[in-house]
Amino acid sequence: MTNLKQVFENKKAFIPFVVSDDPDFQTTVDSIVTLAENGADIVELGIPFSDPVADGPVIQAADLRAFDAGVNTNVVFDIVTKAREKTDVPIIFLTYLNIAFKYGYEAFCQRCQSLNITGLVIPDLPYEESDELQPIAEKYGIDLIPLIAPTSGDRIEKIAKKATGFIYMVSSLGVTGVRNDFSKQLQDTIERIKKVTDVPVAIGFGIHSPEQAAELSRISDGIIIGSAVVKIIANSDGNTQKDLADYAQSIKEAISVTVK
Numbered sequence: 119m120t121n122l123k124q125v126f127e128n129k130k131a132f133i134p135f136v137v138s139d140d141p142d143f144q145t146t147v148d149s150i151v152t153l154a155e156n157g158a159d160i161v162e163l164g165i166p167f168s169d170p171v172a173d174g175p176v177i178q179a180a181d182l183r184a185f186d187a188g189v190n191t192n193v194v195f196d197i198v199t200k201a202r203e204k205t206d207v208p209i210i211f212l213t214y215l216n217i218a219f220k221y222g223y224e225a226f227c228q229r230c231q232s233l234n235i236t237g238l239v240i241p242d243l244p245y246e247e248s249d250e251l252q253p254i255a256e257k258y259g260i261d262l263i264p265l266i267a268p269t270s271g272d273r274i275e276k277i278a279k280k281a282t283g284f285i286y287m288v289s290s291l292g293v294t295g296v297r298n299d300f301s302k303q304l305q306d307t308i309e310r311i312k313k314v315t316d317v318p319v320a321i322g323f324g325i326h327s328p329e330q331a332a333e334l335s336r337i338s339d340g341i342i343i344g345s346a347v348v349k350i351i352a353n354s355d356g357n358t359q360k361d362l363a364d365y366a367q368s369i370k371e372a373i374s375v376t377v378k
């Protein structure tokens with residue numbers, strides 16, 4: 119339906135995540151451009167929400183920094199507008215349903231379309247509850263990216279069959295944040311998904327090192343990295359863009375050795 123599925127053709131996709139306006143407007147604009155120029159195939163941009171129930175401490179702290187900077191949904195759209203002067207990298211939003219609801223689904227999706235934002239990941243919107251937003255998103259050429267976990271049970275096939283863009287495979291239970299081990303069940307779950315759809319599957323939650331990225335990209339079509347990227351932005355002293363560029367390159371290189 120959109121350009122998202124195509125991104126995965128002939129390569130493993132690297133999808134870094136950053137929180138909008140953390141710690142300020144220009145840093146996020148620059149980070150989107152830096153990531154795009156150093157290997158990101160899609161940039162996942164977080165719109166901060168006051169109750170980020172699926173997020174761990176690293177992203178929660180980033181949300182707080184963004185609130186201190188005065189973030190709101192229009193600021194996020196302004197950030198994308200600025201970034202679009204320099205990059206046409208595919209951008210998707212990660213946010214909670216209330217953000218889109220408050221803006222108005224129609225207005226929100228229309229604004230996304232005008233900035234070529236072609237996907238939404240909404241962790242507190244279960245597939246079964248997406249009937250209201252889904253047709254509006256579709257009308258504006260936006261994929262609702264579903265999340266599937268190894269614990270999704272019977273719903274796995276049901277969700278996968280309806281998916282467009284790509285499927286967000288949640289590597290493990292709990293909140294976002296760095297992990298050291300991944301469930302052996304992941305591969306089985308991805309095989310189940312692949313039996314019912316050709317929509318690409320990207321794995322997120324807990325990935326930080328190039329070794330993990332390489333390992334998980336072997337069983338999927340791409341990997342998503344949030345907390346590790348957000349940490350670089352939080353910790354690098356005046357070298358944020360250089361540090362981000364180095365990190366993105368190391369991940370991209372690690373997953374590029376796995377040929378489809």
Ligand SMILES: O=P(O)(O)OC[C@@H](O)[C@@H](O)c1c[nH]c2ccccc12
Nearest residue numbers: 172241294295322323324343344345
């Ligand atoms: O931070 P991690 O563990 O690398 O996980 C990805 C993640 O940050 C990003 O996709 C994300 C940020 N907030 C979320 C909430 C739910 C699901 C996913 C997310």
